[in-house]
Amino acid sequence: PGSGKTLLARSFISILPNLTEDEAIEVSKIYSVTGLLPAGSSLITTRPYRSPHHTTSHVGLIGGGAHPKPGEISLAHRGVLFMDEFPEYSRQSLEALRQPLEDGFITVSRASGTSRFPAKFILVAACNPCPCGNFGSNVKCLCSANQVISYQKRISGPMMDRIDLHVFCSQIPADKLTSLELGEPSKAIRERVQKARNIQQKRYQNLKITSNGELSAAQIKLFCLIDEESTQLLRRAVVSMNLSGRGFHRILKVARTIADLWGEENISSKHISEALQFRQREN
Numbered sequence: 404p405g406s407g408k409t410l411l412a413r414s415f416i417s418i419l420p421n422l423t424e425d426e427a428i429e430v431s432k433i434y435s436v437t438g439l440l441p442a443g444s445s446l447i448t449t450r451p452y453r454s455p456h457h458t459t460s461h462v463g464l465i466g467g468g469a470h471p472k473p474g475e476i477s478l479a480h481r482g483v484l485f486m487d488e489f490p491e492y493s494r495q496s497l498e499a500l501r502q503p504l505e506d507g508f509i510t511v512s513r514a515s516g517t518s519r520f521p522a523k524f525i526l527v528a529a530c531n532p533c534p535c536g537n538f539g540s541n542v543k544c545l546c547s548a549n550q551v552i553s554y555q556k557r558i559s560g561p562m563m564d565r566i567d568l569h570v571f572c573s574q575i576p577a578d579k580l581t582s583l584e585l586g587e588p589s590k591a592i593r594e595r596v597q598k599a600r601n602i603q604q605k606r607y608q609n610l611k612i613t614s615n616g617e618l619s620a621a622q623i624k625l626f627c628l629i630d631e632e633s634t635q636l637l638r639r640a641v642v643s644m645n646l647s648g649r650g651f652h653r654i655l656k657v658a659r660t661i662a663d664l665w666g667e668e669n670i671s672s673k674h675i676s677e678a679l680q681f682r683q684r685e686n
Contacts (some may be wrong), residue, residue, distance in 0.1 A: 404536040406572035408529040412485045415451045415527055417589040419483070420600035423613065426481045429521060433480055451482030453524075454491045454620045457491040464492075465499045467511045472520040476503050479524035489528040490557035497562055500526070504565045507617070525618075528566065530558070540574055551564055566679040567616075567653050599663040620652055627655040640679050654678045 422430065431447045434440045440447070455475045457463055466474030476484055486492060503509045503522035511518045532538040533551040560635050606626065612618065618626060641651060657678040664668050
């Protein structure tokens with residue numbers, strides 16, 4: 404608690420690359436259908452950022468209703484969906500996220516028919532390690548072992564497997580809180596991200612995708628080639644970390660992105676190692 408998880412999530416949108424013309428049209432169509440297009444504007448040119456409260460209904464989050472309409476995950480299309488206090492959302496809502504995170508769309512079936520809404524969003528989820536929030540920190544945890552386990556199990560294994568980067572936020576030291584030194588500005592980070600995205604758009608210009616995250620299993624074999632050293636490293640990781648096929652492919656896509664951020668054409672073992680670190684969960 405208080406380590407800056409929410410602040411990081413809110414700042415995340417400021418380092419994302421610019422919307423392409425096609426992406427802007429996609430987003431604008433969704434907001435036009437829902438009546439949320441800003442007055443006097445016919446085109447949304449900035450990436451959406453949605454932060455629904457954990458009390459948001461299943462329909463409000465996923466979409467649907469008597470006359471199906473897009474939910475928060477579709478309003479976050481091509482942008483960010485921030486879910487704070489992740490375990491506090493209903494189990495039904497959390498499990499319903501699995502399809503759109505995998506496929507990039509959500510299908511809502513009703514007696515009147517079936518609707519399919521786009522939902523290619525970046526999920527940013529924040530949670531504490533236990534109900535009191537202090538498990539694993541320097542502050543005494545007030546929760547029992549059963550409470551900690553029960554709280555963490557609210558997020559299923561298959562759901563966690565679909566989250567590429569697992570980052571543990573530790574307590575902020577007093578010297579950093581009182582320091583006047585500023586960190587790297589978002590603008591500088593965004594320039595690096597935009598360069599990496601430009602590399603990806605050029606790489607996939609003959610395909611119907613714009614980023615590494617959209618690669619299929621077959622496309623991964625074409626664009627995420629690795630050397631023997633990296634292969635052996637991944638083989639050991641699959642066994643020691645009990646990685647699923649999905650986790651294996653997601654590590655390759657993250658490693659491809661890390662290499663792009665460094666402006667390097669080939670994926671090496673250092674990129675694989677960094678991607679693997681993001682799959683480690685601290686207890």
